[in-house]
Amino acid sequence: MSTSGHTPGRFAPGTFRPGPSRAPAVQMLKSQAKIETLLFLRHGEQQLVSLVIPLGMLVIFSLLPLTGLDDPVDSVYPMTLAVALMGAGFTGQSISVAFDRRYGALKRIGASGVPTRILIAGRIAAVLAAVVTQLVVLTAVALVLGWRPDFAGALPAAAFLIVGAAAFTALGLLLGGTLSSDLVLALGNTVWFLLMAAAVVTVLDPALPVPLTVALDVLPSVALTHGLLEAAAGGFDGGALLVLVVWGVGGTLAALRWFSFTMDAD
Numbered sequence: 367m368s369t370s371g372h373t374p375g376r377f378a379p380g381t382f383r384p385g386p387s388r389a390p391a392v393q394m395l396k397s398q399a400k401i402e403t404l405l406f407l408r409h410g411e412q413q414l415v416s417l418v419i420p421l422g423m424l425v426i427f428s429l430l431p432l433t434g435l436d437d438p439v440d441s442v443y444p445m446t447l448a449v450a451l452m453g454a455g456f457t458g459q460s461i462s463v464a465f466d467r468r469y470g471a472l473k474r475i476g477a478s479g480v481p482t483r484i485l486i487a488g489r490i491a492a493v494l495a496a497v498v499t500q501l502v503v504l505t506a507v508a509l510v511l512g513w514r515p516d517f518a519g520a521l522p523a524a525a526f527l528i529v530g531a532a533a534f535t536a537l538g539l540l541l542g543g544t545l546s547s548d549l550v551l552a553l554g555n556t557v558w559f560l561l562m563a564a565a566v567v568t569v570l571d572p573a574l575p576v577p578l579t580v581a582l583d584v585l586p587s588v589a590l591t592h593g594l595l596e597a598a599a600g601g602f603d604g605g606a607l608l609v610l611v612v613w614g615v616g617g618t619l620a621a622l623r624w625f626s627f628t629m630d631a632d
Contacts, residue, residue: 388479398488403495408456416453417500420446423566424504428511433570443508444594445569449562450504451527452587455534456541457558459489463542464550467629476627479615486621491534497531511515519597526593529607532587533614540617543625561587564618568592586613 386396389616407411424446426432428439435441466472475485505515541557542550565587568574574582581589596603 394480394484395487395491398484399491399495402488403472404417405462406454406492412454412458412462415457416496417503420450420453420500421504421507423449424507425511427570428508435570437512439511439513440510440598441569443504443511443513443593444598445565445591447500447504447527448530448565448587448591448594450500451493451497451530451590452558452561454500455493455531455540456561458496459493459538459548460536460542460554461547463489463539464545464547464554464629466542467627468547469488470628471473472627482622482625482627484560486536486539486618486625489539492531493535494513494528496529514600516600518600519602522596523597526590526597526607526610529610529614530586530593530606533590533610533617536614536617536621537586539625540621543621546629558632560586564588565591569595577611580624584609586610589613613620 389397424442426441427442427446433442463472473483505513538554541554546554563587564582567592568579568582568588583592583605587607589606593603593606593610596606
């Protein structure tokens with residue numbers, strides 16, 4: 367009676383046993399970004415804050431005699447674009463993350479092996495996708511209202527949109543990833559409103575007292591608005607970009623340090 371021999375090296379190591387391992391970072395990022403983008407675009411409340419309200423502001427401030435500006439759409443369009451980005455990056459993400467933590471969704475994501483940095487990067491990618499939608503819609507309406515772009519500012523505008531999206535998303539994740547959902551719901555909307563008010567005031571009333579102007583200039587919403595205003599005129603505001611970078615780096619480092627996938631008590 368003969369026995370069949372085993373041929374060494376016939377099968378690759380691991381063929382007949384599980385070999386679980388974490389997916390490559392690029393693959394995880396692509397999957398996470400796709401999921402986050404679809405969830406964001408399906409969420410009606412986030413669309414209200416990030417698109418409907420800015421669109422209403424653009425039309426009202428451009429058509430009604432409320433601003434005292436000679437060509438209001440030239441200033442109002444960059445301002446509303448900044449407001450839209452804040453809504454998508456800060457308010458939308460903070461509230462979304464907080465309730466994902468509350469109901470255990472982020473706990474499951476964390477258990478799947480997705481690290482915090484991939485979650486943050488995926489959320490930033492989702493916000494950038496939302497910004498593209500905002501940019502198309504708001505730009506189309508602004509053109510109808512009489513806005514004429516200076517293409518020399520296209521690259522500076524793109525830089526401010528990318529850095530602004532990263533900064534506000536990081537700040538939103540910091541808020542939503544550290545506090546309770548009820549507190550985030552209140553703070554997210556309140557802080558967004560205050561940041562929006564600061565941006566609106568600096569555009570509609572440029573003759574503010576110097577101390578107040580200096581104080582407002584360090585806010586990320588005002589820096590983003592000033593940067594987009596300057597870019598729309600064909601220029602570049604390096605100081606405003608630096609302010610956004612500082613907020614973005616600080617928010618990212620803080621989120622990486624204190625972000626929690628779970629919520630102990632709510």
